[in-house]
Amino acid sequence: MSSNPIPNGRQERVTGWGRYPIVETRLVQPASDAELSVATRSDGLVARGNGRGYGDCAVGKDASVQTLALDRFESFDPETGIVVAQSGVLLKTIIDVFLPRGWFPYVTPGTKFVSLGGMAAADVHGKNHHVDGTIRRWIEWFEIVCADGQIRRCSRTENNELFEATIGGMGLTGVISRIAVRLRRVQSAYIQQQTFVAPNLAAAMELFDRHESATYSVAWIDCLAVGEAMGRSIVMLGEHATITDLPVDLRDDPFDFPLRKALGVPFAPPISPLNRFSIQAFNSLYYAAQKRKIGQSLADYDSYFYPLDSIHDWNRIYGRRGFVQHQCVLPEERSREGLLELLQFISRHTQGSFLAVLKKFGKEEGPWSFPMAGYSLALDFPVNYNIESAYAALNEIVLRHAGRLYLAKDALMGRDFAHDSDHRLANFKMFREQHGMKQKFASVLSERIDL
């Protein structure tokens, strides 16, 4: 309350979405700009949004400054679709507020429980990266609390270097306090979906190429299929449904749809129920079920973009020890060979992953953002005794094919691999040193891979 000194936060054991690693840090939750400026006085801190980064990117070396209480909208211009909001506003809130008025984010990750600040810092991509790029393209400007305590407004015309460096900068350039982001006009809450079955990797890649103009495209890949069927996938394309795409009974209320009931995972089982056999069984069933759905269908945005969001705390399903995600991107010309090697390794040496997502990216933008033209593969693995060696073996393949990992997902790569696979990181580190950011902003991630 009012007489409370501005809170310094409290010691807390904090993790990312993968629940691994668990690190003790000081968690500070400023509720105003004034509190934010006090909270950012100390060194070794990093911003934290909604903790949907998988690994340790949002866990501060000494302190984590969580933005969720900075959740106010400031303005919305219905002419341009530009919304100005504090960085702790969740994407879910943006959709809840603006979709009924005919607006949707240009870029969305696979969960709506991310903050605006987290989206900017990771420079997130969606299923439409090949068409609409990352969130960078849709950010008009932002304000950031810098290492010197100053608040700077950054845009393409103002403090441009900091603008470019911060988007995709994983919180390591400062704490974003407010953001102006552009939304897109849509006519309904629905997606016109088209589903294809690809019997193997070559067929899946061929489908991505053939449908380059589709707004959304992504594939679920059966990473345990071997031999002829290696890389068999379900390729899903999508377009925002127009009014005339909707059946007549939905046209009166095109933004309304029956909400799914949320389920929950109340606790983390001591041992993960996900193992090679259950995943293989799941994959085969899922593949068979999807095969029957080939063709056109209509899906509401929530089940299309956020299938897992209806299961709260689904990350607990991997058990007490947590899980890690391995998401890499390989340059286009190396993708086929590299992906086959990755799949080969996964099917032989791991228990597999039941969330395995393949996506073809468009061009690289920004000084250190993750995406580059080529293919990205994302896999989840429970943390167990051989996770480190499996992860390292995958990384060895990634490195050989000139690929790199997504910092928002990684929890395990070492310093050498990080810098060998992504030479841009040396520039990033230098940029941080030059601007006095290194001391001030530090996460467990930046310490681990020496940024």
Place this chain on the structure above:
Amino acid sequence: MAQAFARKMANDGFDLVLAGRNTDELDAIRRDLLVRSPSCSVQCLFFDAMDMESHREMIDRLSPLPEVAACFVGSMGDEIAARCDAGALALILRSNFEGPANVLGIVAKRFEDRGSGTIVGISSVAGERGRKTNYIYGSAKAGFTAFLSGLRNQLQSAGVHVVTVLPGFVATKMTSHLSLPPALTAKPEAVASAIAKAIRKETNVIYVKPVWFVIMTIIKAIPESIFKKMSL
């Protein structure tokens, strides 16, 4: 909590008047509400609960007289200092009890004259039994709870309803430096929804999380001879 309640009410179609002493903050809340609920109207008024002489004038400026009046004012103050410092003591008593009672008393009269309305007072479980760690804050809240109870009794026949809110732990600015047990801690949004529901259903006293009713029933039942030796 007050902000979450304002968002909830705006979303439910109410027009709002925000009253508080930090006018910049009120204006930022107003702008947020207007983006979230563009069809609602939001007005801001300066209001200092400590300055009791000014309350009548503030209420006079309300036009039309609202359907619902909710008071979220409260302050933990400096509990330790208040044990032997008159100023610190007065601050806690005034911001948690006298100020809110004074302003709601004035509103109550207007509602009574009109013959309708709902008054919501945010008190605290701390007022249910004095504990060594926060009995000054607790006694102020106890006074406020008793005030609300009497007011309810008085206004019943006039068609005016009074809701007493006894939130357990709520994750707000006031508690952000504490590690609260998740099972006992409500989100401000949950408090807001519970209050909106209590207004609709004319509930008298709400705890938000039902477990708090159980806890407080037990705590109140402990004999004083035992309670005085406990550290809760």
